[in-house]
Amino acid sequence: MRGADLVAAGLRRADLRGANLRGAVLLGADLRAADLTLADVTGADLRGADLSGAALAETVFLTQAQLDAARGDAATRLPGWARAPSHWAG
DSSP states (O other), rough: OOOOOOOOOTTTTOOTTTTOOOOOOTTTOOTOOOBBBTTTTTOOTTTOOOOOBBOOOOOOOOOOOHHHSSSSSSTTOOOOOOOOOOOOOO
């Protein structure tokens, strides 16, 4: 999935554990409740992606800027270093 065009993709509850999402375009993708444990998101474009309830605590190379560009909620599991953006629900 490296560099894949996943604009507005329906990936709700997807098992993306260990997926290579380097450079993937996930603009507006539905990643609600997806498992991104050990997924590599280096350079992935998460603008407008819905990460509500997603498992991101062990996502590889995730940045605060990617989280800030996405949507999420109180159920989104973040790494210890990350903070939920103020625009996220809950």
